[in-house]
Amino acid sequence: MPKLGMEPIRRRQLIEATIAAIQEGGLAEATVSRIGHRAGLSPGIIHHYFEDKDALLEATMRALASDFRLGIVKRVARETAPLARLGAVIEGFLAPEQLTPQTVAAWLAFSALVRSKPRLARIQRVIVRRLHSNLKHELKRVVPAAEAEQIAEGLGTLLDGLWLRAATSPTGPDPASAHRLAFDYLELQLARSRTNRQV
Amino acid sequence: MPKLGMEPIRRRQLIEATIAAIQEGGLAEATVSRIGHRAGLSPGIIHHYFEDKDALLEATMRALASDFRLGIVKRVARETAPLARLGAVIEGFLAPEQLTPQTVAAWLAFSALVRSKPRLARIQRVIVRRLHSNLKHELKRVVPAAEAEQIAEGLGTLLDGLWLRAATSPTGPDPASAHRLAFDYLELQLARSRTNRQV
Amino acid sequence: MPKLGMEPIRRRQLIEATIAAIQEGGLAEATVSRIGHRAGLSPGIIHHYFEDKDALLEATMRALASDFRLGIVKRVARETAPLARLGAVIEGFLAPEQLTPQTVAAWLAFSALVRSKPRLARIQRVIVRRLHSNLKHELKRVVPAAEAEQIAEGLGTLLDGLWLRAATSPTGPDPASAHRLAFDYLELQLARSRTNRQV
């Protein structure tokens, strides 16, 4: 009998090699050959575990999305107070272990690819929507629904901007200042909301 | 008898064909051949006007950056009051003629490329820096320097987020709601600044 | 504890899977992997029972030739009269169970391969020669040797033509009309031979 149970191991190896390869030279140089080499395997093996190169890219994007989501979910689960949970979403989004150069580079590359690959677009849409509904859900517990919707949109957009800057900054991500900016925005919005209601 | 003055015309044609090609199929399908065809020219022509494909891409990114900058500068020049000029920067950034699907797709593709092409990185860095200094310069005329710095960073980040969402949204850019979000942020920040100073 | 007596069973399984695979997609798509799958076995198994793919192909062609020959021999053995035995050769050659789409497709594929594979050429040569000597042997009992030689050649060629048409016809083999054509040829030749001798 051959080595059994290699599939999940190899798939994960190849996905991680893909992310690393993208970070090193961009999507254009993340060739099947180089990904295989980086995983310590031969080029041909990729088609043993993935139907296509496209399938590998899709699995990679899905893994990125899933890891990212998990990082947030775990933090949120530790809190109970609405505001603390809201903060956990932001902190999870901007946590240094989420914004690694590799992750951020790969995700940016996929974002550009999304326009021409509908299957990737779906993955991206799902994750954006989930972030929005997370934010909105927690906000609704502290502000009226209409405002929650608006604040969630603004905050989500700001987080996207922070992420984009992390991705394209030559010095890499700066979690501390990102953190400050996001919380400042949240506080401003909440303060105004309170004022409105007091009047 | 060589036709005189063709160079700038051809260069512009090719740059525009490049942008269009990127929008249609992503950077991966923006081949020299397709770009030439789209410009109504032969594949070989590119190397008459550009040293190689990278040079064409660089020129394209530079053109995008320059057009973008011009769109803002023109609006700002029409205003004199600091707040109006600030608004003009935001409006220029988010103006529908700036956020065309073509422009936005091309710029996103270049953003992903930037990590592996230092020459493109420089172009991007310049434009980000200019936006920041524009915002800061106008803000300094209405709020103290320290606050101006922070507000400029926040506003710049939010604009980036709005742009990114425009670039990756399946329904395309939504200038109206982007506009509202940006101005709301600006007003909140300015209001707080005023409050601080009144105390 | 090795299973005993598996070898002939497995070899036959693989040979039949090869024939089926060739019929389905031509020789080009009859890969080791697909043949194994069709036999309900793994891709690697082929090299347990055959030295390499060429050996499997050779065994397959040999099996086809042998089955084909057996089909004729059995029919001939049932007859004693020279003419009846001659008819049995023809009938055996054109019998529906010989001209199955699978058989015919595989044999045609091998015929094309023969030019570049000397070992296959030998197998083919043997079977053609045997058919010829079968026909000639029976003919010699009813016509003079010189005529037997010529008629055997003509009849053999006609049978080849019938077989080729069966192999390449889009509607598949038509044994009935093939049968008629072959016997008509034989009768014409025998009639002339009789006439010659009467003079």
Next chain:
Amino acid sequence: MPKLGMEPIRRRQLIEATIAAIQEGGLAEATVSRIGHRAGLSPGIIHHYFEDKDALLEATMRALASDFRLGIVKRVARETAPLARLGAVIEGFLAPEQLTPQTVAAWLAFSALVRSKPRLARIQRVIVRRLHSNLKHELKRVVPAAEAEQIAEGLGTLLDGLWLRAATSPTGPDPASAHRLAFDYLELQLARSRTNRQV
């Protein structure tokens, strides 16, 4: 301006290189690379003149069919008497310049391919049908229609058999004996037809 009018020249070169490559090593070794090399060109050029390798193969089969047909048509055109024209068809079919080892090997390879490539099947069907209608047309001028149909079928089949033997014979085609066999068949059939009518 580049070299003009190369297309028909190159296409013919590549088609002939394809035929030669098939003869040398069979279809399996007639790779794009080897075909290109044999034509004194680079591998990439094939896709300049043909969409696909399949398109090249199709063009090659079409060229073989067309050359073959032309060889017959020219001979027939020189004759006026029905029997002479009939003889010209046979002679054209079996002419040494038609039955070259290259031609015959390539056509056999295509015949095997036909089962899995519908587009090639069409080409083959057309040429078989044309031969049949040629034979029938001339025969109708010397024998009744019903007999013409049958004789044409028999003669066509015999010619196919002769061709197949030429293709698979280790010593190559033997036009002289092929010629004799075919004319003998024709004469036998015509003689019988005459006898029938005299009765």
Next chain:
DNA sequence: GATGAATGAGGGTTCATTCAT
């Protein structure tokens, strides 16, 4: 005996680039 993981050569194809015209 049998598996399927793994290899690496070679397949068809695409593409940036060069060059004669």
Next chain:
DNA sequence: TATGAATGAACCCTCATTCAT
């Protein structure tokens, strides 16, 4: 100035074959 023929490297992918289990 502009063409498109031509190149050759590199891409993704398939495949016969090997091998640890």
